[in-house]
Amino acid sequence: MQLEISLTVRALCLLVFCATGLLCTRGEEIHRLAQRKLCADEECSHPISMARALADYTAPDCRFINIRQGQIVYIYGKLKGKGRDYWQGTVSLRHRALPPQCLV
Structure with a gap:
């Protein structure tokens, strides 16, 4: 009885794991900034x-940071x-990358 429950739980875990893998899409590769x-x-x-910030x-x-006009960077x-x-x-x-063109 205990063995049957254990096998059933393992089978359900495997099914959930495989189904999740099929439903998930791969992340998009992000190029290196420098x-x-x-x-x-x-x-x-x-x-x-x-x-x-000028603008x-x-x-x-997610590699970049949102900036509002007038903020100190x-x-x-x-x-x-x-x-x-x-x-x-x-x-x-928040520590991230930003383009220098929007700063003075």
Whole structure:
């Protein structure tokens, strides 16, 4: 009796696991933002500079940060490569990438 219950539970778990795998779609691959990162220190823990947002910026994905006009942004690193330049900064304790064009 105990063995039958154990096998039934295992079979149900396997069925749920497989069904979930079939229903889920694979995540979209996100390209790397840069080959190099320039920072003030090795851990990028000290700000390089401070800037004020010239305009609102809505992040296209989770790697970027939303910025509102007038917000102060602390810049910790500059990402370089592939014809794109992004800065790594903090707004309201959120640390992510942002385009330098929206800052002064």
